[in-house]
Amino acid sequence: MQAKVLFNELLTPDHPEKDVFHIGLETEDALDYLPGDWLMVSAENSPELVELVLQKLELSGDERIELRRLGEMPVREALHYHLELTQLSPAILNKLKRQEGLDDWADRAEMMAYAEGRDIVDLLEAYPQFKGLSFCELLAPLAPRYYSIASAPKAVGDKRVDLVYRKVAFERAERERKGLVTTALSALQSGDVIDVALSKNRNFKLPHALEDALCEPAPIIMVGAGTGIAPFIGFLQEWFLEERCVQNHQAWLFFGETHRDKSHLFETTLAEWETQGLHLRTAFSRDQAHKVYVQDRLWEDRAAVWKLLSDGAFFYLCGDKNQLKVGVESVLLKILQTEGGLDEAAAEALWHDWKKSRRVQFDVY
Ligand SMILES: Cc1cc2nc3c(=O)[nH]c(=O)nc-3n(C[C@H](O)[C@H](O)[C@H](O)COP(=O)(O)OP(=O)(O)OC[C@H]3O[C@@H](n4cnc5c(N)ncnc54)[C@H](O)[C@@H]3O)c2cc1C
Ligand SMILES: NC(=O)c1ccc[n+]([C@@H]2O[C@H](COP(=O)([O-])OP(=O)(O)OC[C@H]3O[C@@H](n4cnc5c(N)ncnc54)[C@H](OP(=O)(O)O)[C@@H]3O)[C@@H](O)[C@H]2O)c1
Numbered sequence: 001m002q003a004k005v006l007f008n009e010l011l012t013p014d015h016p017e018k019d020v021f022h023i024g025l026e027t028e029d030a031l032d033y034l035p036g037d038w039l040m041v042s043a044e045n046s047p048e049l050v051e052l053v054l055q056k057l058e059l060s061g062d063e064r065i066e067l068r069r070l071g072e073m074p075v076r077e078a079l080h081y082h083l084e085l086t087q088l089s090p091a092i093l094n095k096l097k098r099q100e101g102l103d104d105w106a107d108r109a110e111m112m113a114y115a116e117g118r119d120i121v122d123l124l125e126a127y128p129q130f131k132g133l134s135f136c137e138l139l140a141p142l143a144p145r146y147y148s149i150a151s152a153p154k155a156v157g158d159k160r161v162d163l164v165y166r167k168v169a170f171e172r173a174e175r176e177r178k179g180l181v182t183t184a185l186s187a188l189q190s191g192d193v194i195d196v197a198l199s200k201n202r203n204f205k206l207p208h209a210l211e212d213a214l215c216e217p218a219p220i221i222m223v224g225a226g227t228g229i230a231p232f233i234g235f236l237q238e239w240f241l242e243e244r245c246v247q248n249h250q251a252w253l254f255f256g257e258t259h260r261d262k263s264h265l266f267e268t269t270l271a272e273w274e275t276q277g278l279h280l281r282t283a284f285s286r287d288q289a290h291k292v293y294v295q296d297r298l299w300e301d302r303a304a305v306w307k308l309l310s311d312g313a314f315f316y317l318c319g320d321k322n323q324l325k326v327g328v329e330s331v332l333l334k335i336l337q338t339e340g341g342l343d344e345a346a347a348e349a350l351w352h353d354w355k356k357s358r359r360v361q362f363d364v365y
Contacts, residue, residue, distance in 0.1 A: 003027045005192045006160070008185070015262040019167040020227060021186060022150070022266075025196065030158040033149060035234030036204035036363070039161055040144035040197045043184035045086070049121070050079045056124035058131050065136055075136055083139040086180045088115040088123055095138050102127070117172055125173075145181040146199065148318060148363055150230040155237035161196075164230040164265065204363045206235055207314045208245070217242065219249045219313035221305060223294050223328055225256035225283075228319025229265050231363055235316070236273055250308060252279040252301075256294040256319075258286045279304075294324070295331040305332075306339030314359055321364035 003025035012020045025039075054061045054076065061076030070082060079085065090111035096102045105111045120139065124130060151162035167186045168179025188194065202211060207218040220239070222232045232253055239245045253270070257263040264282070274280050281297040298305055309315065317328055329351070336347035354360040 002193050003196045005188045008188050012263045024162045027159050035152045035238050037149050037201050038146045038199040041181050042144040042195045043181045044081050084142050085120045088118045089140050148230040150233040152234045152238035164227050166227050204361050217245045219308050221252045221313050222316045223254045225319040225324050254281045254294040254297050256283040260284045295327045298331050302335045316361050318363040325364050
């Protein structure tokens, strides 16, 4: 499906390290989505990267290659439109291990660590023995990227969908790296058109939007760091339109970023929602000598957090799947013990039950 760009605003113009954008898109037909769903965005590889790969493989680009389900085409076309170049997946390393006898990575964890931050050109530079068309057969099909939708159709209309994305750009081994989709997104201007597709996420939904017997409004605790704020913009747009939510229940948002004056994403909107009852807690990690993270704020508010949870609150976390998730889960388990009076095993069992029944939901990446 095609979507037209309504606006593409840089939210962090003064940040030295990160460009975070808020993009608004419009489609011709109504979109059947709810806050918590994802939008998949596709892009094509840059001609410069394609030429670099061809050069490393000692190919002219005109050689023909057969791609599964797509048929035969010149390899230049395949690299440009259909094969992953900016990401090095552990799957390729695994294939190299099995097919070519490369034995440089002991297990999947080592492959993942090697792949992080590297692309296909890095691999070809490290292993110059790989040449020719046969290497291209190892490459993964070019995949769309997922983005948490940052709007609610009830608030913005069912032909509009918003995203919050961080542009991937960094230097490594004296070469500038550009994320495939975020680079393409960041170049878009109002009126431009991109390819998108919806992807439902039944595991990240407001309590009243869950598709089962639980579907009643309840208090909500949302925790998001960085672009992890995205789905909560959609949640809160919907929340403040639903009287049964606002009148009867509390909504808490714990938001973490680096600096109050450089990356307080959606500051004005959140301040407006605070006047309507949102409990907002912010953690700006780099505004003081020591790091302060969202889980530190959860701990400071542990009595209120426990009270909300024991009143049936739903708990949501969005953002980094590694450190943030580990840090937040460990503080929550501590709160269940200190405030809830549970021992470690009982706290873990309760947390597990809540995850199973979707009282606790994650959108982490
Ligand atoms: C369920 C889900 C929801 C998501 N929601 C969002 C969202 O709302 N907003 C959002 O911005 N992203 C979101 N993402 C991440 C998004 O899908 C992309 O992975 C991300 O935008 C990068 O895509 P890209 O094509 O620009 O970069 P790619 O071309 O895929 O390149 C990414 C690669 O670059 C490397 N890399 C990236 N940054 C660095 C760095 N700083 N240092 C070293 N190496 C680096 C990594 O190895 C990574 O594999 C989500 C992901 C998932 C799975
Ligand atoms: N692979 C990719 O292509 C790619 C590219 C960019 C982002 N991402 C992922 O996208 C997600 C969001 O990234 P983002 O750049 O918007 O935000 P982010 O890097 O997650 O940073 C947001 C805030 O979280 C803080 N933070 C760091 N470590 C933390 C921890 N252990 N516990 C709690 N908070 C912590 C950061 O603080 P400090 O930074 O000051 O420590 C910052 O204040 C993450 O999953 C990130 O890894 C992936």
